[in-house]
Structures are given as structure tokens and as C-alpha cells.
Amino acid sequence: MTLLVTGGAGFIGSNFVLDWLAGTDEPVVNLDVLTYAGNRQNLAAVDGDARHIFVHGDIGDFALVSKLLAEHQPRAVLHFAAESHVDRSIHGPEDFIQTNIVGTFRLLEAVRAYHGQLPETAQNAFRFLHVSTDEVYGSLGSDDPAFSESSRYAPNSPYAASKAASDHLVRAYRHTYGLPVLTSNCSNNYGPYQFPEKLIPLVIHHALAGRALPVYGDGLQVRDWLYVGDHCAALRRMLDAGRIGETYNVGGCNEKTNLEVVRTLCTLLDELRPRADGQSYAMQIDFVADRPGHDRRYAIDAGKLERELGWRPAESFETGIRRTVRWYLDHPDWVEQVTSGAYREWVGRHYGAAA
Ligand code: NAD
Ligand code: DAU
16 A cells, blocks of 8 residues: 655645655655755755655656556555745745646646546545645634634635635535545645745744744734644644535644744743843744735634544643754754745835845
């Protein structure tokens, strides 16, 4: 038995592959085109491991995906590959449309053809697990109940709209062609190997580099933070026991304002790597222009996943964020490698010279 994972050199995908191979001998074929966000170094621990087959390629390459499916005969596809950064989608939506919508469509087409010719027992056992986001539901008011699986789709950024479109395609392939799909809609992840364009690794990196810590607008936007290992555990449960055609919301029950998150990071860094001048990293906080169309609040009701599949996050925000800060402090080489040319170009373009 084999899994085909797409985007397994990115943040969540690489955590999934590493956790998977630590827990089972089932091989993983990892298809990743290695955009700026994909990094072979994330997978260094499984270099030379025969259970990990890395393939450099695009999910939109129908011929390549068809060949991989025929060759490796996976029992499931876990689809992580995407353009994933909201700010980049605002600067340039085109790549998001190509990968998240067209790429997912072509992947589904290849998987549909493969699934159609499997023997009946293999067809019944097969799963296509689509990894999506809570951003498809739009923004909550401060007193609104958390997003459930029946919340209305109301995506607000080009990124969220492209993920919503991919969710709809996945759903349609179930209803029209009978492809055995499942979709997860997860809240904000954090943990090792997250590219430092996202809030938590960006703040750690900028703090240590003595640079400004950019907080958009008033910093009172709320996100529901989930440790990446808990997300990976939820996906494994869905693969094992999720009901075909269902969507499952995944979240940490950890609603925090961005300012709380940034201040927590400053406090942890003050403790673990104090500034040479004895001052707090909090003095580097800089309120900058808000993100256009910035969603005010996300919160996830993960009750269905808990009731049906018995999943609960293992990490609290306090334990997960400490682990995460320690990981970045312990891996300066990884940070150094991913914050080379392309990263610097992005920071200069998005935050201006002051950053
Ligand atoms: P990421 O940007 O860190 O990684 C994406 C990976 O996909 C990279 O390795 C990249 O090289 C690869 N990729 C991009 N385009 C590709 C293509 N055309 N063909 C093959 N590979 C391609 O993203 P992430 O944060 O790890 O997110 C993974 C998935 O989880 C995405 O689908 C995202 O929408 C979803 N998600 C992310 C979060 C989060 O907080 N990061 C939360 C919920 C859902
Ligand atoms: O909710 C799930 C989503 O979480 C995923 O689908 C996305 O792939 C992932 O990138 C993440 O989206 P966000 O936009 O919420 O994450 P980001 O880390 O970019 O920003 C988190 C919050 O912090 C958001 O309210 C914007 C704010 N922010 C972000 C950056 C990069 C700042 O205030 N300053 C910053 O410099």
C-alpha cells in the first residue's frame, strides 16, 4: 500500500510525511513542484529512506500524475499542494488560480481516470483527501458562533476564493463521478518548517534579526491556532475512518488576537534568547497598514471531528508555541537557507525598506 501526497515539501505536507513515516512503514510518493515555499531540506530526515519517493513535478501535469498513479498504485491521495499565502494572493492572484483551481482540477481528472479502472475492492478502499482551509467561510463577528461544516461559503481573498473553488470541484467529483473524497477545513497552523512569510515564523525571524515586527491594522484580528502535528493527526484519522463525501472542520479552540500572539512570542524570546541590551522584543512591534479585505475573526467548531472520529488536539497553545519557538531557535541553518534571495525580495516588496 502507498500514499500519494501532493505538496509534501511545504510546511504542513512535510510535517505530515515525517509524522507518517515515523508511525508506519507504508511508503509515500511525494509530488511537489518546489515553489519558493517547498523545501527539500524539510525532508532531510527521510533522505535515502526507501519508503519516501520524492518526485519533482506539478499537480497540473496530467501525464506525470497519471504515470505516478499507474506506477505506484496508491490507495489514497492527500492533496496539500497549493499557493497558500493570503498576502501573495493579493499582490498576484494568477498563481493561486492556476495551482489551487486548475491544478486541483487536473489532479482530480487524473485520479478519476485511475480510480475508474481499479478493481472494485480497491475502488471502494480508495480515498482522495483534500486539505482545505477555514478561510472559505469568510469572516466572523466577535459574537458569532464558530464555523461549522454547514457554515455558508463566503471567501474574501483571492486565496480563499481559489480554495473554495477547489473544495467545490472536489465535492462535484464525488457527486458526479462517485470519487471517494473527503475534505478538511482547518484553521491556522503553526509549528516547525513554516515559511517565515506567515505571522509566527516571521515574527520570530524578525525579532532575532533586530527588525520591525509588523502588526497589521490594530492587531485585534482573531485566528484559531492549531499545532501542525495535531492537524496531521486529524488527517490520519480522516483517512482511517472519515465518512466518504463528508467535510470535517479542524481547529485548535485557541482563539487569539494577533497582538496576543506577537506579545507571547516576544515574552518567550525574552526568556529563551534575551536581547543583548536587556530590553523586551516587544519594543520592536510596529503597527503597519492593514491587509486589504482583512478577515476579522476565524474560529472553528471541531465538534464533528471529535464526535465521529475521536480527534482532539494534543497541544495547547502554550505548549505548542513554546515548542515552536524552541524549534526555530534550534534550527538557524534552516531559517538561513529559506530566507535567502526569494524571501528577501518578498519582504522588500511587501513591507518596504523599513522591514
Ligand atoms: P505551503 O505554502 O507551505 O506549501 C505548499 C507546498 O505545495 C509547497 O511545497 C509547494 O512547493 C507545493 N506546490 C505549490 N504549487 C504546486 C504545484 N502546482 N504542484 C505541486 N506542488 C506544488 O502551504 P502549507 O501551509 O503547508 O499548506 C498546505 C495546504 O494546507 C494548502 O492546501 C493550504 O491551503 C492548506 N491549509 C493551510 C493552513 C495553514 O495554516 N498553513 C491551514 C489550513 C489549510
Ligand atoms: O486560517 C487558515 C489559513 O491560515 C490558511 O488557509 C493559510 O494558508 C495560512 O496562511 C493562514 O492564513 P492567515 O492569513 O490567517 O495567516 P498569516 O500568518 O498570513 O496571518 C495571520 C494573521 O496575522 C492575519 O490576521 C494577518 C496577520 N499578520 C500577518 C503577517 C504576515 C500581521 O499582522 N502581520 C504580518 O506581517
